[in-house]
Amino acid sequence: MPPIIDLLRREHGYIVSVLDVLEQQLRRFEIGDQADYEIVAAAVEYFQGFPDRCHHPKENLVFDRLRKRDPSVVQEIGDLAQAHRDIEAALRALGGALTAVLNDAEVPRQIFVQIAKDFIAQQRQHCALEETQFFPAIARILADDDWQVLQGAMTQERDQLLNGSGDRRFELLRRTILEWQSETATER
Numbered sequence: 001m002p003p004i005i006d007l008l009r010r011e012h013g014y015i016v017s018v019l020d021v022l023e024q025q026l027r028r029f030e031i032g033d034q035a036d037y038e039i040v041a042a043a044v045e046y047f048q049g050f051p052d053r054c055h056h057p058k059e060n061l062v063f064d065r066l067r068k069r070d071p072s073v074v075q076e077i078g079d080l081a082q083a084h085r086d087i088e089a090a091l092r093a094l095g096g097a098l099t100a101v102l103n104d105a106e107v108p109r110q111i112f113v114q115i116a117k118d119f120i121a122q123q124r125q126h127c128a129l130e131e132t133q134f135f136p137a138i139a140r141i142l143a144d145d146d147w148q149v150l151q152g153a154m155t156q157e158r159d160q161l162l163n164g165s166g167d168r169r170f171e172l173l174r175r176t177i178l179e180w181q182s183e184t185a186t187e188r
């Protein structure tokens with residue numbers, strides 16, 4: 001398995017963990033509890049950062065290469081670059097709704113919850129499609145020389161959640177993920 005697939009999978013692990021945290025906060029909204037806006041804002045900021053700026057562009061590079069090697073792959077997987085643009089649009093809607101909520105604009109909480117839920121569902125579905133179709137296709141079709149070219153073209157920047165950046169908001173997010181994971185592990 002090419003190392004880049006391992007890295008993309010690990011990045012998915014962080015994306016899914018942040019989706020879990022966001023979902024947990026939405027449940028608080030729904031039962032009428034006060035959500036922790038600092039965590040919600042850190043989660044939205046996380047998605048606007050690494051996944052949008054680095055993870056999707058890396059996948060786009062791999063997808064382009066794959067498409068050149070085997071054009072039929074688009075029928076199998078769909079247009080991944082378009083899927084990333086759709087996620088960007090959903091993220092902009094989410095960011096806008098959060099800003100409105102934080103500014104106490106007249107945005108019913110229910111609308112924010114729905115926009116966030118749609119974003120979460122879209123992201124989860126997207127990651128699942130990549131793991132079940134995209135990653136196996138790239139492992140099957142691309143060869144060592146492709147990987148060398150791709151490695152050279154890709155950003156080497158690492159996810160801030162992965163490399164433990166000192167940023168306070170991301171530390172809060174990391175801590176929340178770890179606490180939540182240990183809570184759900186003991187519940188099992």
Ligand SMILES: [Fe+2]
Pocket residue numbers: 055056059084126130
């Ligand atoms: Fe993706």
Ligand SMILES: [Fe+2]
Pocket residue numbers: 008012055059127130
């Ligand atoms: Fe991905």
